[in-house]
Amino acid sequence: MSEASTPGQPMPSKRPPRQPRTGLTATGARKAGSKSGRSRAREFALQALYQHLVGGNDATAIDLFTRDLSGFHKADAAHYDALLHGCIETAQHMDALIAPLLDRKMAEISPIEHAVMWIGVYEFQHCPDVPxxxxxxxxxxxxxEFGGTDGHKYVNGxxxxxxxxxxxxxxxxDKAAGKAG
Structure with missing residues (x-):
């Protein structure tokens, strides 16, 4: 037996150690510290919209609570404001757009997925600078990150x-350029 391996010991790897990918975890997800201000704004807006959907809480009270949460200072406050207040103000209109595509009643949709869909519809309609x-x-x-196991697939659809x-x-x-499937 050579010195390179001993019984019960793995062979030493000949590959160089993997270089860390900046801003990503080992699974490929973004590290918390690498999120943009807008991504953080969406997270805080999601939490706020969840409070609105589940508790029926007033937007002003939710806003005051959310702004006190740890890390809010790193969020794009203007985008958060637009999402929170815009989604609540246009909720019925957005639900009317979403409902025909659902395979169940709106009341059966998880509040997280519901709020995420609101964010998506709101940004489609009011944030043309976001592709x-x-x-x-x-x-x-x-x-x-926040929803059920396969909720992201439903939101995507x-x-x-x-x-x-x-x-x-x-x-x-995008379709004409061959970029959209």
Whole structure:
């Protein structure tokens, strides 16, 4: 037996150690410290919208509570404000857009997935500076992090169904360029 291996000991690896990927965990998810201000704003807005959906809490009270949470100072406060107040103010309109694509009643949708879909619809309609694919990807990440096991797949399906309606020109341009599936 050579010196390189002894019984019960693994062979030493000949590959160099893996280099850490900046901003990502070992699973490929973003590290908490690498999130953009807008991504953080979406997270805080999701938490606030959850309080609204589950507790029926007033937007002003939710806002005051949320701004005191740890890490809020790193969020894009203007985007958070737009999401929180915009989603609550246009909730019925957004639900009317979402409902035809659901395979169940709105009341049966998890409040997390419901709030994530609101964020996606709101950004489709009011944030043209955010590409439609980014809206969907950010919402999928929110649903993965805060929602149920496969909730992100449901959110993805609904938002992909709404994108051609709410961002028609942008989606059509991507399809023409071979970028959209």
């Amino acid at each position: 439609w694919r980014v809206v969907i990807n950010e919402c999928i990440e929110l649903a993965k 609904i938002l992909n169904g709404l994108a051609p309606q709410l961002r028609a020109a942008e989606v059509a341009a």
